[in-house]
Amino acid sequence: MVVDDLTDEAVDRLFHALADATRRDILRRCVRDELSVSRLADAYPMSFAAVQKHVAVLEKAGLITKQRRGREQLVRTDPEAVRRARLALDELESAWRGRVDRMSRLLAEDLIAEENPTTKGQEP
Amino acid sequence: MVVDDLTDEAVDRLFHALADATRRDILRRCVRDELSVSRLADAYPMSFAAVQKHVAVLEKAGLITKQRRGREQLVRTDPEAVRRARLALDELESAWRGRVDRMSRLLAEDLIAEENPTTKGQEP
DNA sequence: ATCATCTACAACCATTTGGTTGTAGGTTAG
DNA sequence: CTAACCTACAACCAAATGGTTGTAGATGAT
Numbered sequence A, B: 001m002v003v004d005d006l007t008d009e010a011v012d013r014l015f016h017a018l019a020d021a022t023r024r025d026i027l028r029r030c031v032r033d034e035l036s037v038s039r040l041a042d043a044y045p046m047s048f049a050a051v052q053k054h055v056a057v058l059e060k061a062g063l064i065t066k067q068r069r070g071r072e073q074l075v076r077t078d079p080e081a082v083r084r085a086r087l088a089l090d091e092l093e094s095a096w097r098g099r100v101d102r103m104s105r106l107l108a109e110d111l112i113a114e115e116n117p118t119t120k121g122q123e124p
Numbered sequence C: 001a002t003c004a005t006c007t008a009c010a011a012c013c014a015t016t017t018g019g020t021t022g023t024a025g026g027t028t029a030g
Numbered sequence D: 001c002t003a004a005c006c007t008a009c010a011a012c013c014a015a016a017t018g019g020t021t022g023t024a025g026a027t028g029a030t
Helices: A008-018 A021-032 A037-042 A048-060 A079-115 B008-018 B021-032 B037-042 B048-060 B079-115
Strands: A064-069 A072-077 B064-069 B072-077
Touching: A008 A021, A008 A048, A008 A079, A008 B008, A008 B021, A021 A037, A021 A048, A021 A064, A021 A072, A021 B008, A021 B079, A037 A048, A037 A072, A048 A064, A072 A079, A079 B021, A079 B079, B008 B021, B008 B048, B008 B079, B021 B037, B021 B048, B021 B064, B021 B072, B037 B048, B037 B072, B048 B064, B072 B079
Parallel strands: none
Antiparallel strands: A064 A072, B064 B072
16 A cells, blocks of 8 residues: 655655756656766756756755765666656645546436435545 | 647646645635635735735646636636646656556566466456 | 765745725716 | 715735845765
């Protein structure tokens, strides 16, 4: 059973981390390979420190993990975390789906009630 | 066919809009009902203008639409937009899934090749 | 041992964000 | 018509963001 126990702040961090093209690109790269922060920094038109900050944001959001190998720090994105973000969106969507479901159920109950007058409508 | 033609900035706006608990709550509320900005503002411990700004952020991100009714502006969240955000995440995830699929396929091909040298590997 | 590389982190700066208050314009109710 | 209500928007402010440079500590290569 997967517990969806993300606090509001965790979801904030998650989506905020995703709200930057550089960070999304880092995620894509580090899903394929493990890359050191320096190698990553080579890929972008900004300083090493800037990339380091982006990596820190991703790490605090739980989207990547770092692992030391010698003097370098290897970055790897955590696919489970991306999945977690999707779950947060699913939760949002489910409210809408819930409304549709409720409507369908009410409609169905109406139809049943017409066929069978003894059935009381149940609260959703 | 759904064209996933989101520019980087659009995705930025999308995730940035989602990276705030108040805005996510607005989305949830306006999936159920259509609410005026004033009614929404009643629900939060902040000024009307602040809520108005949150609504503006959601609107620029394409997550909600506003519709005038008399003097009020009714807010409704666009479920398709939430779905669009999920697609953006799917794209991120697909890189990882692609890697796994490729590995499984290679593994499968190896196994099939051992059992039956004439069979070409089929997609799972 | 020395030098180059990789990382961490502080200090600084411009811009954006998230909040405030205040003002002005439309729309509805009485 | 007037008063109440809803919205739009500007001006302002503190804090966070996204970038910079600079310094210092580990680690690896020669």
